[in-house]
Amino acid sequence: MTYAIECQDIIFKWPGSNSPVLEINEFNVERGERLFLYGASGSGKSTLLSLITGLLHSREGEIRVLDKDMSKMGDRAKDRFRAQHIGFVFQQFNLIPYLDVESNIGLAANLAGLSKSETKQRTLTLLDALLIDPRFQSQRADKLSIGQQQRVAVARALINEPEILIADEPTSSLDEEAKDEFIELLLKTQQRTGASVIFVSHDRSLMKHFDRTQSMTDINRVLAHRGSHVI
Amino acid sequence: MLFSIAWQSLLNRKVSVALTLASLTLSVIVVVGVEHIRSQARASFERTVSGVDLIVGARTSQINLLLYSVFRIGNATNGISSESYELIAGDPRVAWTIPLSLGDSHRGYRVLGTDSNFFEHFHFAQQNSLEFSQGKAFSSAFETVLGAEVARRLAYQLGDSITLSHGLGEISFSNHESTPFTVSGILEPTGTPVDRTVHVTLAGLDAAHGLGPHEDTHQHDDDSGAEQHIDSDEVTAFMLGLHSRMSVFEIQRAINEHAGEPLLAILPGVALAQLWEVMGSVESILALISALVMLASLLGIATMLFASMRERQREIFLFRSVGMHSTSIFFLIEIEAILITTLGIGFGLGVVWVTLSAGQDWLSQEYGLMIDTLPLSPSITAYLGVILIASLLLSLLPGVAAYRSSLGTKLKF
Structure with missing residues (x-):
């Protein structure tokens, strides 16, 4: 099987609501693929990714991640699965502010069951690849610059060598020249493990770095209905 | 791991934690002090006469x-x-x-x-x-x-x-x-x-x-x-x-x-017991007051933890995203409550002990009160146990709030 993520006929409604916020016939991501996913806020990006990562649960449709049926997994299994196979980089506030860099990365490794010595070794390699001085390890996360925090977040996301990396607007808090540099660094580091990347952004100038581009309006049928309704 | 995160999290909120801790320490001093002095006074009272039929x-x-x-x-x-x-x-x-x-x-x-x-x-x-x-x-x-x-x-x-x-x-x-x-x-x-x-x-x-x-x-x-x-x-x-x-x-x-x-x-023993009962109502009032002071502090801990929940939404979300289970987040809050309570009990006992040690000679000379300096009678140990349990129970509120807010999490973009 070459798919990392397969979604079939998903319909998601918030509890107590009759109107779905997400309706997708099909959405797949191949293993090792770098996908650029764009859409305005409210387009269902966050709901889709929450479903894929097991933070939300869909009653209708099938979501398979790394050949595992998410709807058949228990809560604890989902948390464990997320820890081991999915890495996240967010727009900002990626790190627990009061923990140091080492503990922030170590927390993710610990939850995935990675040994201490392996964690130490991988941390050093990742920090080196991401051009972060290893002395920063003992710094509190909130003492770092935004750019440094975003790079530490990439190290945190990749420490367990996950098959899937989800990056949510990770460059929106960086200035223009730092953006391309950050993406290149991210993709170079990702290449070492060959993880699939879902890069979410509304900044289409970043498209050029990715294998494929997907617009939320093309996959979320709720948006199509809503659009026609407004017209 | 949870323990160290809880500790770092408390250190991160030094001021509010220190104030809560100060209030708890004072209550422990009141509870332990009142109970210790009460039992010591009783012992002192009962020793006034013996061997007389x-x-x-x-x-x-x-x-x-x-x-x-x-x-x-x-x-x-x-x-x-x-x-x-x-x-x-x-x-x-x-x-x-x-x-x-x-x-x-x-x-x-x-x-x-x-x-x-x-x-x-x-x-x-x-x-x-x-x-x-x-x-x-x-x-x-x-x-x-x-x-x-x-x-x-x-x-x-x-x-x-x-x-x-x-x-x-x-x-x-x-x-x-x-x-x-x-x-x-x-x-x-x-x-x-x-x-x-x-x-x-x-x-x-x-x-x-x-x-x-x-x-x-x-x-x-x-x-x-x-x-x-x-x-x-x-x-x-x-x-x-x-x-x-x-x-x-x-x-x-x-x-x-x-x-x-x-x-x-x-019979001196019978009469002493009867006299002590006359003072029993004063004792109960003191016990009631110290219990209320303690309750106020414990509510203070719950309030402090509860108030911190709002600013910790992002933190809870991050914990969830890296694979922490919702129950662990609940336990994180409970551990924070236990840490504060244990520290408060430790500080309170320490203050009472130091004060009594320093004042021991003075008390015996001025008032003829001979007291033990270590306030760890079985009844006080029991009180401290009750305080810990009460703190755990009251922290269920913020703990459950944290648990619930971590359940419905979706990725926030």
Whole structure:
């Protein structure tokens, strides 16, 4: 099987609501693929990714991640699965502010069951690849610059060598020249493990770095209905 | 791992955590301090008299008799005639008696007229007998033995001469200046009212009251004390010891039904327990107040944790995204509560211990209170356990709030 993520006929409604916020016939991501996913806020990006990562649960449709049926997994299994196979980089506030860099990365490794010595070794390699001085390890996360925090977040996301990396607007808090540099660094580091990347952004100038581009309006049928309704 | 995260998280909120901790520490001081002083006061109270089988006085209430005969508080309304006293003292079942004659004072301290039996037979605490730190018991009528506090406060030495005042005021205009008493002995501190008493002979007391100066002309060859004889026409009360404790109720009934005059005999232990019960309501109020103070602090912990939830939404989300389970987030909050509570208990106990250690000498010298410095009686340990559990229960609120907010998390973009 070459798919990392397969979604079939998903319909998601918030509890107590009759109107779905997400309706997708099909959405797949191949293993090792770098996908650029764009859409305005409210387009269902966050709901889709929450479903894929097991933070939300869909009653209708099938979501398979790394050949595992998410709807058949228990809560604890989902948390464990997320820890081991999915890495996240967010727009900002990626790190627990009061923990140091080492503990922030170590927390993710610990939850995935990675040994201490392996964690130490991988941390050093990742920090080196991401051009972060290893002395920063003992710094509190909130003492770092935004750019440094975003790079530490990439190290945190990749420490367990996950098959899937989800990056949510990770460059929106960086200035223009730092953006391309950050993406290149991210993709170079990702290449070492060959993880699939879902890069979410509304900044289409970043498209050029990715294998494929997907617009939320093309996959979320709720948006199509809503659009026609407004017209 | 959760433990270290909880610790770092608390350190990150130093100011609010420190304030909460200060409030908890104060409450622990109140709870532990009140309970410790209460139990120590009770122990101190119960040690005031021991080894005495019965206390006999004119008919009054048990508590009143106990108060004036043992605690030197209040006054007797009537005395006991020397006929009745000698009759009871002469009973073959009675081993010894200690006459007690009260009513005078010396510079605010009560004067007790008695005889040498007092130093021989009176016991306190666990059958401790009275010891002299200096000198010895009085051997002639115009000698006096001072309690430890009297001697220390008034700076009296052996051989000093003192005069008694009629009545109980600190300043009296009716002084028995013609009959000075010489200090023959000073007692070791006992932590009982004995420390605050001036002990004189019955004969000397009579002389001071103008009943005629008379040296004891009677032959006291028999020091067994089986037969007591006194010259004054009455004593205020007396204590007695029996050859066999088996006969105590029999003697008590006989005295209470004594035909000559209305008398009352009490068992010191029973009367002490009854008196302590009178103070029981004060005890309960103190306990209630300290419980409420504690509850307020524990609510403070829950409030502090609850208030922090809003700013910690992002943190909770991050924990979830890297794979932390919702129950772990619940436990994280509970661990924070336990950490604060444990620290508060530790600090509180520490402060009480240091304070008591520093104040131990002062308390025993000023108030004759002898206390343990380590406040870890079983009842206090139980209280501390209850505090921990209550803190856990109250922190269920913020804990469950954190748990719930982590459940419905979706990725926030």
